[in-house]
Amino acid sequence: MAGALIFQEKEKFLERLRALVRDGVPRERIRVVTPFGVPEVEEILPRKRSNVRFFALFGAASGTVTGFAFTILTSLSWPIIVGGKPIVSLPPFLIIAFALTILFGALSTFAGFLLLSRLPSPRGIRSEEEYGNAFVIVVEDGEQR
Amino acid sequence: MRAFLERKSGLAVLFAAVAALMAYVSLRPAPGEGGSLLLSFLFFVAVIEGCIAAAAAGAMVNARWVGSVRKALLSVSPMLLLSSFLLLLLIPFVDTYPWAGTPGIWLRKDFFIGRNLAFLLLAYVTARRFAAAPANGEGTKVRAAWYLLVFVVSQSLTAFDLVMSLEYPWVSTLLGGYFFIEALYGGFAVSAILFLLLHGRPAVGKAHGSRSDLSDLSILMFGFSIMWAGLFFAQFLTIWYGNIPEEVGFIARRVAASPTRELSVAVLFLLFFIPFPALLATRAKSNPYVVSAVALSILSGILVERFVFLAPLVRISPGALAVDFACLLALFVAVVYKGSRGRGTLLQP
Numbered sequence: 001m002a003g004a005l006i007f008q009e010k011e012k013f014l015e016r017l018r019a020l021v022r023d024g025v026p027r028e029r030i031r032v033v034t035p036f037g038v039p040e041v042e043e044i045l046p047r048k049r050s051n052v053r054f055f056a057l058f059g060a061a062s063g064t065v066t067g068f069a070f071t072i073l074t075s076l077s078w079p080i081i082v083g084g085k086p087i088v089s090l091p092p093f094l095i096i097a098f099a100l101t102i103l104f105g106a107l108s109t110f111a112g113f114l115l116l117s118r119l120p121s122p123r124g125i126r127s128e129e130e131y132g133n134a135f136v137i138v139v140e141d142g143e144q145r
Numbered sequence: 146m147r148a149f150l151e152r153k154s155g156l157a158v159l160f161a162a163v164a165a166l167m168a169y170v171s172l173r174p175a176p177g178e179g180g181s182l183l184l185s186f187l188f189f190v191a192v193i194e195g196c197i198a199a200a201a202a203g204a205m206v207n208a209r210w211v212g213s214v215r216k217a218l219l220s221v222s223p224m225l226l227l228s229s230f231l232l233l234l235l236i237p238f239v240d241t242y243p244w245a246g247t248p249g250i251w252l253r254k255d256f257f258i259g260r261n262l263a264f265l266l267l268a269y270v271t272a273r274r275f276a277a278a279p280a281n282g283e284g285t286k287v288r289a290a291w292y293l294l295v296f297v298v299s300q301s302l303t304a305f306d307l308v309m310s311l312e313y314p315w316v317s318t319l320l321g322g323y324f325f326i327e328a329l330y331g332g333f334a335v336s337a338i339l340f341l342l343l344h345g346r347p348a349v350g351k352a353h354g355s356r357s358d359l360s361d362l363s364i365l366m367f368g369f370s371i372m373w374a375g376l377f378f379a380q381f382l383t384i385w386y387g388n389i390p391e392e393v394g395f396i397a398r399r400v401a402a403s404p405t406r407e408l409s410v411a412v413l414f415l416l417f418f419i420p421f422p423a424l425l426a427t428r429a430k431s432n433p434y435v436v437s438a439v440a441l442s443i444l445s446g447i448l449v450e451r452f453v454f455l456a457p458l459v460r461i462s463p464g465a466l467a468v469d470f471a472c473l474l475a476l477f478v479a480v481v482y483k484g485s486r487g488r489g490t491l492l493q494p
Contacts, residue, residue, distance in 0.1 A: 083388060091382055 004129070005137040013135035014040050021045070025139060033129065033136040052112040059108020060101045067097030159479055160223070163472045164230055170468050171234050179238030180459035183307065185469035186231050187451045189477070190265075190303060191324070192444070193224045195332030197272045198296045201289035202329065204280070210340070210358040212280065217339045218332075219276040220484020221477060225269035232262055235307075241459070243313045252310055261306055264299040271295045300325035311458045315395050319383075323376050330369040330416075331447050334440035337362045341433050343485060356431040363430035366439060370420040377417070398457045408453050415446030 007013035013034075020030060027045050034041065071093040079087045114120060129136075171182040200218040203211030211218075236258055239245060244252040271292040278285040301321030309320050340347075340359055347356040384392045399405045419442045429435040455461065 083386065085386075091385055094378070095382075 003139065004131075005139075006131065007135040007137075008133075010038065010135055013137065014038070014044070017041065017044050017137055020137065020139065029140045031138040031140060033131055033134075033138070035131075035133045035135070038135075050116065052109060052116055055112025055115075056105050056109040059112075060105030062108075063100040063102070063104030064097050066104065067100035068093055070100075071096050156223075156479060156483055159476060160227060163476050164227060167231065167469055167472055168234055170465050172237070175462065175465075176460050178462055178465045179235065179241065180455060180461040181463075181465035181469055182231065182234060183238060183459065184451055184455055184461060184466060185473055186228065186235065187303065187307065187455075188448050188470075189224070189473045190228050191300065191328040191447060191451075192331050192335060192477075193221050193228065194268060194296050194300060195328035195330070196221050196335050197225075197268075197275070197332070198293060198325075198329050199332030199336050201275055201292045201296070204275075204289040205286055205293070208361065209353070210336075210361040212353045213344060213358045214336050214339045215280060217343060217481050217485040218336060219272070220480050222269065222272040222276050224473075224476065224480060225265060225272060227476070229262055229265040229269065232258065232265060242310055244310060252313070257306055257310075261299075261302055264295060264302055267295045268292070268299045296328075297325050300328050308454050311455070312395060315391060317380065317395075319376065319380050323380065326369070326372060326376060327416075327447055327450075330366070330373055331444055333362060333365045333369060334443035337366060337436050337440040339481065339485070341437055346433055347431065359433070359436060360427075360430045363424050363436050363439075366420055366436075366443065367424040367430070370417050370424070370443075374417040374421070377413075399453055405453050405456050408449050408456075412446050412450045412453060415442045415449060 005016060007016065013032075017030070017032065021027065021044055030045060032038075032041055032045070068090075072088050075087050075089075081087065167182070171178045196218045200211055200215050202208075203215075236254075239254050239257060242252075245254065250256070271288070275285070275288040275292045278288050301324065304320040304324035308324075309315065309317060337359070340362060347359050381396075384396055387393075399409050420439045423435055423439050423442075424430055452461070
């Protein structure tokens with residue numbers, strides 16, 4: 001690690017961060033530590049889009065498939081005509097498929113979030129450096145990344 | 146045309162001309178004139194009331210995007226007064242409703258016209274009161290809430306009386322809710338179009354007229370597309386599962402023959418299968434081309450759906466429909482143009 005710039009005031013911290021980006025320091029080498037969420041940092045250092053969306057997509061798609069497969073296969077293995085409708089009637093099966101899409105999508109997204117943020121292990125998320133209420137900019141060495 | 150609209154009485158003259166032309170067209174004895182007027186009335190009342198409802202709903206929750214289009218949205222409120230006049234033009238047409246001439250309390254011609262007229266006028270009064278209040282002033286939210294209450298009743302009455310009673314004795318308790326949700330959906334679509342017309346390509350940031358506001362409007366359209374699909378499916382599944390002849394007849398009449406069969410499928414695409422995937426991506430929500438295409442798809446969907454509701458039951462004259470629609474569209478553009486320029490609107494509160 002090349003060095004940590006420590007600030008007590010948010011404005012000075014943001015000013016320095018903007019200056020670093022303006023001076024051409026690669027964004028991927030800049031790391032910041034703040035005592036609370038600072039939305040301006042997101043604008044100065046836009047993050048790479050999270051991969052958690054793929055978990056959501058996979059979960060939702062598997063929920064849809066499971067919902068239709070579950071209802072269709074159950075109806076086919078126990079074929080009873082209800083209300084004169086065909087054995088495989090998609091309109092009512094759509095409700096089960098929709099519910100499982102939401103359920104699997106939500107559970108899969110949550111699992112993806114835990115996995116990608118290295119939760120629930122606190123060792124994976126707790127920073128070894130402790131700065132209290134200070135705003136910190138760490139410019140990492142090129143070799144370290 | 147601009148110079149004409151800039152004049153103080155320009156808009157009033159335009160209102161009078163539109164009212165006179167529509168009265169002339171719809172009161173002619175030719176067949177299909179009443180049906181055409183009813184279709185134009187149903188579409189424009191939904192859009193006008195929906196525009197004001199979108200502004201009122203936004204004001205209720207302190208939505209930031211409202212500030213970008215509030216003035217333009219509220220400038221359409223005088224058109225509610227014209228809508229009340231158009232309802233009076235429909236009086237001769239009411240005789241063609243299947244219940245006309247039979248004794249009844251709710252479905253009686255004078256009460257039928259009276260209650261719809263009363264709620265249109267009430268919608269006009271509450272809309273003007275809401276428009277007169279400052280954007281963040283005291284009592285604005287109360288006025289917005291009053292308008293929304295009247296809007297819900299007015300749109301529900303439009304659905305139950307003007308549309309559902311055409312299918313008498315077919316009944317649907319959901320149709321009122323379906324109509325006012327759809328009107329609000331249309332109101333958000335008009336808000337998005339007005340936003341793009343007023344602000345052009347939005348800039349990045351959080352200020353009024355920025356990309357963030359457009360994104361908020363897109364999220365609302367996206368959410369309402371799901372809500373619309375939910376209401377549609379709830380209605381469809383109930384009728385499909387119940388399979389009762391008097392209920393199924395409503396769908397059977399529309400999907401049995403062309404062109405309402407194809408138009409019914411088109412409605413599904415215009416109101417759900419196009420807006421939903423188009424606005425799914427975050428970037429698409431702030432893309433002016435995608436948002437304007439989706440908004441036009443939604444408004445077209447509402448118009449086609451109103452046609453599908455009426456086409457199997459009433460005769461619609463294409464010529465009269467073109468005149469009615471063009472008149473109301475021109476007036477809509479004129480009031481929005483004048484209102485958004487800040488030169489004062491017709492009938493200042």
